Amino acid sequence: MVPSNPTRRTVISTALAPIAARLTAQPGPTRVERWGLFELTLSGPSNGNPFIDVPFSAEFRQQHRSVPVDGFYDGDGVYKVRFSPDAVGEWTYLTRSGRPELDGKQGTLLCAAPSASNHGPVSVRNSWEFGHADGAPYLPFGTTCYAWTHQPDALQQQTIDTLRQAPFNKLRMCIFPKWYEYNRDEPRLFPFPRTAAGVNDYSRFVPEFFRNLETRITQLQSLAIEADLILFHPYDHWGYALMPPDADERYLRYVVARLAAFRNVWWSVANEWDLVKGKQPADWDRYFRILEESDPYSRLRSIHHSVVMYDHSKPWVTHLSVQGDEFSKTAEWRTVFRKPVVFDECKYEGNIPKRWGDISARELTRRFWLGTASGAYVGHGETYLDPNDILWWSKGGLLHGESPRRIAFLRAVMDAAPRGLAPVAGAYYPCIAKPGEYYLYYLDYHQPALADFSLPADARFAADIIDPWEMTTVAAPGTYSAKFQLKLPGKPMLAVRFRRLA
Structure with a gap:
């Protein structure tokens, strides 16, 4: 229950609650979703300068893996360490500090499957792309x-x-x-x-x-x-x-x-x-x-x-x-x-x-x-x-x-485009493509009424004329392959998309 006149700290703690599993005196392991946030809170010394004087960390283990994580001082004698587990299952932890009230604290957390909206952190994929940890594109x-x-x-x-x-x-x-x-x-x-x-x-x-x-x-x-x-x-x-x-x-x-x-x-x-x-x-x-x-x-x-x-x-x-x-x-x-x-x-x-x-x-x-x-x-x-x-x-x-x-x-x-798009070297207009499957051209300032294109001869493609400013997409009649000319509205700043037909 949030007090009727909550302090700023209470409001912040409430905001963090959906993703932070706070450790209190409770039986059994704390549950946290994969790529969520587990937070261990301990009381320790507040005298001197705890930001410098009191080292505090924890080691999180799962089977043969060990992940060392630094903790931090949060003021008012409160010390915290946060951990984001990347694998489902049981994790154990052990704290380390030069102060006995913070050292050697042990516990267990249970990492559950992520919620539907949690795709995990973003990292680099395939050299030039980004993606979430669960494989979702970003x-x-x-x-x-x-x-x-x-x-x-x-x-x-x-x-x-x-x-x-x-x-x-x-x-x-x-x-x-x-x-x-x-x-x-x-x-x-x-x-x-x-x-x-x-x-x-x-x-x-x-x-x-x-x-x-x-x-x-x-x-x-x-x-x-x-x-x-x-x-x-x-x-x-x-x-x-x-x-x-x-x-x-x-x-x-x-x-x-x-x-x-x-x-x-x-x-x-x-x-x-x-x-x-x-x-x-x-x-x-x-x-x-x-x-x-x-x-x-x-x-x-x-x-x-x-x-x-x-x-x-x-x-x-x-x-x-x-x-x-x-x-x-x-x-x-x-x-x-x-x-x-x-x-x-x-x-x-x-x-x-x-x-x-x-x-x-x-x-x-x-x-x-x-x-x-x-x-x-x-x-x-x-x-x-x-x-x-x-x-x-x-x-x-x-x-x-x-x-x-x-x-x-x-x-x-x-x-809606496939993943793995790359710039096409030597393209007459800037183009990213997944060769043989998908091509997206941007004509920039040019305004041709007829434009030359070349696609694989062994497949048929549908063409769309896209107006980025008007936010419209108009399908061009027919199908296309090999070398051809496409009739266009003759206005600048258009894009043309080709998608391979099944």
Whole structure:
């Protein structure tokens, strides 16, 4: 029963309840679904600085497997360790700590089959694709709300309500607050204790800050939205971009201990890493290595750039996070890096006085289709002027643009397509295909009344003419094979789809 006037901590605990199996004094093993979240809570010392002074971890075992997991201090003498089991059956655990009240605690949890909406975490499949752990496909259609979790509670909830009706299944978001145009507000909560004079205590954390973040990650998970968490960024007003190396590492390990067990978490090491002054390329390599060694689930890892791309060939990078609209380079990058290419930022639909935030809905729709037909994944953002400076790209709230409906239409087209699509080398128009079965061309600015195509001669194909802006699909009469000309409406920005007939 929730109290009539619940505290913020009670509200957060209630939000986590559907996915967290809390250990209390109860008989028998705790049950948790596969890829769900098991949480062990223990009481321990609160004197001194428990964030540094009290090591705490647990080892989870199933048959011959052993998974070590770091715990964390949650304030007020409370210690937690979270675990996301990836295999059905019985697991045992044993805690380890230098403090006797936290050391040697044993228990059992029973991992049950996942619920219908739980497809497991997303990982890279077949070099260039993504997929869920249960085999379900995953095609990212993302958006960006950098600082939405640093806004008033009502605005955060409005963002969730908007996402519930939107087509997006990935959200780029910063852990640290952001200081930039249209976003010059002091947040209510900070990740570290901070004096009135602006001095941060990097040796401690503010658990309430992270509990709010966990609530929002949980809400995103309920909407089947991946939380692409940005760990560092250059738009700083509080000193977080210039923390000393030991504080950087402590922050990363604390974040991983708290958040890695949420199955919808991805790690974006930085937004515009090359603009973070005072850090060298070796620092970013070190951050990736810390994530690799501390994250027991190997969640997806990327790094976003402004001008200078990070070396995506390094083994700890799971996929490319690109800023720009050079979709013609997708095939080259796929070949060189053999990793998925995600254009997380290809400029935003909006009307602010910035070139990166003033493209039309038609242009953003075009970029989604062009990027998709080039073999990449494309992300959305929106920056319409607002009298209260509530722009979706930073603070969330409401969507005002016309592109989301068109993105939903494209997502439906791609959800119906077979898996394993790849760009066709040398195609006259950008095309992704599963050769012999499925072809999707995007004609971009071209407006032919007749277009030449070539398909396998030993099969018959149906043709569809797709208007991405009007969101219509019209079947062309007849069937097609070998070389032929297809009659088209003679207007730009159309797509043509060929599907093999049985």
